[in-house]
Amino acid sequence: MPIELFMSIMHLNSITVYECLLICRSLGRVGVGHMVYISGLTCALSSTNILEVSWREKEPGSLFVNLSLLPALLNSSCLHNLSPLSDLPRSTNRTHISHVRLDGIDCDSLKVSLFHNICGSVVNEHSGVLQCSFCKCACESVCARGFQLHLTIADDSADVLAWCVGQTAVEFLQISPDEYLELPEDERAMYLYTLQNESFVVAIANTRKRVDGCAVGDEAVPAWEITRAQKCE
Structure with missing residues (x-):
């Protein structure tokens, strides 16, 4: 075995x-x-x-x-113990599960980008060809729009600046990339403001050493990635 x-x-x-x-x-x-x-x-x-x-x-x-x-990581209490955000700096080598509220979204960091459907990484254009920033393959027909954003989450113990992409970002924003782009410019900021103080259960991991091309440089990327999020009803 x-x-x-x-x-x-x-x-x-x-x-x-x-x-x-x-x-x-x-x-x-x-x-x-x-x-x-x-x-x-x-x-x-x-x-x-x-x-x-x-x-x-x-x-x-x-x-x-x-x-x-995994969605089951958030849905199954037998798979995790809830961690207060103040515990994150003391244990950076594992995925934490925390109950948080959305404290704010960095509007300047919010981008709608193309993502490779296979590996989930950002797609860039090189010499007129769409290329995955991670696996470097051409992906003209296997990419889709998705969000990149930085946001601040908080609980009673601390607040943390984090980043997320893809479906996790959709869970926070509660809107699809296409629907977001259809909003007039002035309504986008108003919409994002209405999301503050919503409650979520999140999976959060330390990704300080990441090199997958989602940001320009190390200084531009928060140390923590929210890998999964689920809105609390």
Whole structure:
């Protein structure tokens, strides 16, 4: 039986992560700081006390699941303990689940961009060709509009500046990218203001080392990514 292991991708670069995606035949976005599950891994100490990891395929491909993006992570209380936001700086190597309120949206950071449907990364135009910023493949017919934004979340213990993209951003904004673009310019800011103080359960991970091209430079990107969000009724 393959041994199953939880891993936190904290020190992998984008090429290494992409190789994992290809080997494990995984679909969906995966990034630095995300917690993933890979079957077929075994860990052991070498004779020189160095941790060695080996991977054995029981079948072609391997089970690779990005736990940080799973809806069940928020829906199933047996899979998590709620963390106050003040706990985040003390434990940066795991995905936290927190009950928060939306304190504010950085309107200047809000962008509607194209995202690669396969890996979920931003698509840029190079020499007239749409190219994924992560896996570098041409993706003319396999991309869709999505949001990028920075926002501040808060609870009774602290407030945190974070970023999110894709479906997580849609959950916060409660509007699709196409519907948002149809709003007149002056109504967009008013709409975003009405979302303040809404309550959410969120999964949040430290992605300070991220290199996937969603922002211009390290200083422009908050350290924390909200990987999943669910509005509280």
